[in-house]
Amino acid sequence: MSRKLGRRFFNRPTIKVARDLLGCYLVRKIGNKVIRVRITETEGYIGPNDRASHASRGRTPRTKIMFGNPGYFYIYLIYGMYYCLNVVTEKRGFPAAVLIRAVTLKNNNGAFCPRWDKKPAGDFGAKITKTDGPGKLCRYFKVDKSLNNKDSVTSQQLWFEGGKLLRTERIMSGKRIGVSYAGVWQHKPWRFYIKIRLSKRRAH
DNA sequence: GATAAGATCATCT
DNA sequence: GATGATCTTATCA
Numbered sequence: 649m650s651r652k653l654g655r656r657f658f659n660r661p662t663i664k665v666a667r668d669l670l671g672c673y674l675v676r677k678i679g680n681k682v683i684r685v686r687i688t689e690t691e692g693y694i695g696p697n698d699r700a701s702h703a704s705r706g707r708t709p710r711t712k713i714m715f716g717n718p719g720y721f722y723i724y725l726i727y728g729m730y731y732c733l734n735v736v737t738e739k740r741g742f743p744a745a746v747l748i749r750a751v752t753l754k755n756n757n758g759a760f761c762p763r764w765d766k767k768p769a770g771d772f773g774a775k776i777t778k779t780d781g782p783g784k785l786c787r788y789f790k791v792d793k794s795l796n797n798k799d800s801v802t803s804q805q806l807w808f809e810g811g812k813l814l815r816t817e818r819i820m821s822g823k824r825i826g827v828s829y830a831g832v833w834q835h836k837p838w839r840f841y842i843k844i845r846l847s848k849r850r851a852h
Numbered sequence: 853g854a855t856a857a858g859a860t861c862a863t864c865t
Numbered sequence: 866g867a868t869g870a871t872c873t874t875a876t877c878a
Contacts, residue, residue: 691870700870702863710863728860730871747870783871793862826870 650684650809655801657808658718662692662737662744666840667819669735671811674751676789677804683789686811689750689780689841691824693734696743700830703743713797714743721806723786723796730783733791735800735808749825750780750841753788818843 650673658665669687676683693701693714702724703714713722714736722734722745734745779785786792791806800807821837828834 693870702870705864708864724870725860725862727869727871728862732870734870749870781871787872824870829869 650811652801653719653808653810655717655719658735658737658800659739660718660737662694662746663838665735665737666690666692666746666838669746669748669808670819670840670842671814673809673811674748674789674806675809676791676806678790683753684809685751685753685779687748687751689748689839691747691749691840692737692744692838693747694738694744694838697833698830698836699833700824700827700836701743701745707743711743714745715741716797717799719799719801721795721798721800721803723791723793725793726783731786731792732782733786733789747782748785749782749839751785753779814842 653672657668667690669690672687673684674687676685693703695701696703696706698704701714703711705711707715710724713720714734716736717740718736718738720736722736723731724734726732733748735748736745738744779788789806795803795806798806820841820843822839822841823835823837824839
């Protein structure tokens with residue numbers, strides 16, 4: 649059994665948290681269904697000077713969450729259509745968070761619709777479904793602002809659990825996505841993802 | 853395969 | 866009034 653990640657896990661340097669979250673589980677409870685998915689991609693947003701981070705604009709009603717307690721969720725609407733799920737890191741007062749960019753689902757069994765505004769897409773079967781983006785992820789998981797500023801350490805609806813340790817050579821890093829406006833900060837290699845073994849699933 | 857445009861709104865200026 | 870930590874669909878090659 650996996651253990652729920654506690655306050656200490658998040659109260660650490662953001663890069664460490666972002667790396668360590670890879671391979672861990674994000675757990676969502678909807679009704680009496682519990683869905684556990686594996687985190688495969690994260691990004692760190694670190695400190696008051698990181699221009700890619702919302703917190704670089706200072707403390708506002710929105711960003712104050714990033715200045716708050718580690719382990720809390722920071723969720724916001726982007727492009728008018730999608731939610732992004734972050735978890736606050738580092739000590740209170742230092743604005744930082746990790747964006748959960750992608751997860752994989754096993755044996756989904758149709759528990760989630762690809763879109764909440766359309767009919768269920770049926771049985772995903774034993775296929776591994778990848779949600780390859782923060783917006784999609786929230787859509788699958790029915791994550792919205794009702795979970796914003798909630799504590800992942802105590803939440804009964806959405807939380808993190810530890811996973812198997814990954815070999816360090818399977819952890820890749822690169823530039824963050826979609827932050828080209830951020831000057832020198834756009835080049836920081838603060839995106840982390842698990843190297844995928846090439847599975848030939850070309851539908852020929 | 854690649855690239856472009858459109859959707860749509862909270863937040864901040 | 867402008868913009869963005871995105872994704873889908875359309876069009877071209």
